[in-house]
Amino acid sequence: MADFDYDLFVIGGGSGGVRAARVAAATGAKVALAEDNRMGGTCVIRGCVPKKLMVFASSYREGFSDARAYGWEVQDGAFHWDVFRDHLHKELDRLEQVYRNLLDGSGVEIFDSRARLADAHTIQFGNGVTKTAKHILVATGGHPVKPDMPNAHLGIVSDDIFNLDTLPKSILIVGGGYIACEFACIMAGLGVEVTQFYRGAQILRGFDDEARGLIAEMMRAQGIDLHTGTNIVDMKPAAADAQDAQKVIPTGSDAAMGADVKQMQALQDDVNGDVEGGPIWVKSTNGREGVFDQVLFATGRAPNTIDMGLEEAGIEVGRRGEVVVDEYSQTAVPSVYAIGDVTNRVNLTPVAIREGMAFVETVFNGNPTPIDHDLIPSAVFTQPEYGTVGLTEEAAREQEEIEVYCTSFRPMQTAFAGKPGRVLMKLIVSKKTRKILGCHIVAPGAGEMIQLAGIAVKMGATKEDFDRTVAVHPTMSEEIVTMREPMRTA
Template identity: 70%
Template sequence: MSFDYDLFVIGGGSGGVRAARTAAETGAKVALAEEYRMGGTCVIRGCVPKKLMVFASGFSAMMEDAQAYGWHLEPGKFDWGTFRGKLHAELDRLESVYRSLLDRSAVTVYDTRAKLADPHTVELADGTRVTAKHILVATGGHPVTPEITNADLGIVSNDIFLMEEMPKSVLIIGGGYIACEFACILNGLGVEVTQFYRGAQILRGFDEEARGLVAEEMKAQGIDLHLGTNIVEMAPAGDAHIGHLTESDAAGPESGARGNGKGKPVWVKATNGTEAVYDHVFFATGRRPSTEGLGLEEAGVKLGRKGEIVVDDYSQTSVPSIYAIGDVTGRIELTPVAIREGMAFTETVFKGNPTKPDHDLVPSAVFTQPELGTVGLTEEAAAEQEPVEIYCTSFKPMNKAFAGRNDRVLMKLIVSKETRKVLGCHIVAPEAGEMIQLAGIAVKMGATKEDFDRVCAVHPTMAEELVTMRSPSRTA
């Protein structure tokens, strides 16, 4: 049977684009469909714009520190309009880079929504049908809101980058990395931030000691964090025009601009009985795989309980001709992981080299202030697995202490008593993301505590503590 394409990719995010390009480089005839903007969540409404906002939000503290170091500076004010214009120009540039890469790889691009018609057929939004020997679904995920009355008055992470004006006050609902990152970002930009999380501590799943320090530092910076608290009711509070979204900005299918009440103050009642009005209520209450309306189940593709596409170790679905990578599979929801899954897919399907994407010991970072970098097992998980030694230190970094700040950082190693391997590394500090990338190499290689100890310290740095902790703080 002949097909129009050897591979048809549905989704133009980082994973889908990488898979399309690498497959095309083998000589395969490849097409890709993207309904919104090339680059996906990471480039357009996730990692990249968020990190640029992290940078922007850090300057207020830097200016205070500069004065403590003897610099004479005039107090500044953040101009959201200036930043926003440059931000969207940068996202436009990055999208054009993605398109150029696909063009150079001779990948045919369809700027439209696509869905499955059968195991070898893709139907475009205008009804056109094309066939492919292999189909790869890489549609990512999307933010969700809780099922409460007037939830459409709230905003989600997609909306943050589209605000025309910076709000004066925001209530953030959630305690995951997205909630905590934006709490720190908006606080740094001068917004009055309140955060509700129904759990006992933020950043569930991360090392208990590390996430505890992050919570303490967030509160010390002025974030009004309420644990064990959730929203009960919300309703419009007035007609004031604050931070609305323009029609053009809200046009994207994942813009999050769902309700007409956005941009107007919202009244909120909490489970602790308090009531307050906020310019925005920001829901960071989770994400779901974007599988709805793709014709997956009709084509025979098995979905999981949360709507994720069920795949085997080689990213193949229950239908042999259909594969899936990235957040849509609900595995590890990180951009570099999706990219690696895309490359492993090409090795397996188009190079005849069956390759499983490596999901073990993946380093990651939470871009709070301070950042949290982590790789490997938490203390809690490691202690359940085997006897371990904990090497840990917390201290005031030199640059902050000199400026008169009480900021603290954390360096922590989880070590197997039996093998002496470092099972986990957790860092809470400015630039922890940069540090954990390098520490991740050692942990991935199976380095022992003694291997760390043999490395000479770089002094004076925060990271030198990773190689100077000689005695365990405790055992577990």
């Protein structure tokens, strides 16, 4: 039997990779992990955690007027981006150190370096040094991508939001997925003038139609200038010498072929100064023209598989760049596994963690454990939030006959303050089995509610199980167990 430097080498220090490394080390395995950026990955450093802290920051704006409605004598405050940003970075530094300490405490050897596969058992670092491992786990995650269009480099992506020197006065957000909608609500809450373009007919494609419709309505009520069926057709610096910039930089597809991207970027920077600080002129498909301090592209993400040596090692990579794996997260090369966003299965942090734990159970504990991707609760941190588990109404009625229980109302807390906001509680029920096929909540705190509702749905609870549960009064969530008659059947 061949000797290896490690029993397991993990490439990627995000939540999934770190959990897998730690749990594998606990079995007595010799484990190493390489990360070329910051420990904690997208979720901790560039995603879930900083985004949720921005959600909290943005939610206080409405709190001032709400407090006055409840008899408090308070004045609207001013938001200081630099104070928040600096505090945010300190918190992310702290969390990164927590992750490092967890790995150190578990006996995992850390390499602060880019790593790629040299073959089925060999990892090569950026400096050319190689290490061998009996098993390799690829957990490199994904990254946001900009659209393929002229001057797209003038815009930013979600990773950049947390590092802005100043908060823009106006921003155009391009996209209609959960990242675009979350940041639209965040920026509006921080006092930024927000415009949002989405090329589809309605935001949040793939989610329940009734829920996404209510969220779009509430976003517009917050002052977000939301345009569906709309996309960018042209963008350029709004500076007076923008026409000169267009002459210097080739923008047509033929001219761009073979052009040096770095040289183009340098030319643009010379003409327009710092990209972050320059206003951007945009023309859209609906004929609208406008100038924005920032353009945020939230138009998709791609797996981090470029120049990883995967295909050379015999590992199949899908057409979206994802690592192709089986139900045990194993690739076509038996010694190599992959988990998390790099596999483009269900791109959620808790799912990556579960996949990492199932990998360890399969490989190091001798207990083959397939991944369970069924009935995963999730939340969209718009304002109000959207919590969901199970099937949408549209998907469920394609599958079988259903009953839909639904109610929408003004919640007590904000109704008292004279706010027009509404919430939604919705259950999708199988006519045949009476099981809850889907639960959808649009309300403040929906993420917290759906975590608990998700337990019941995962256990196979029926509508009658919900009906037998005594309501907690007065709460918004009590409506989930008090709806007696279906709104419609399908």
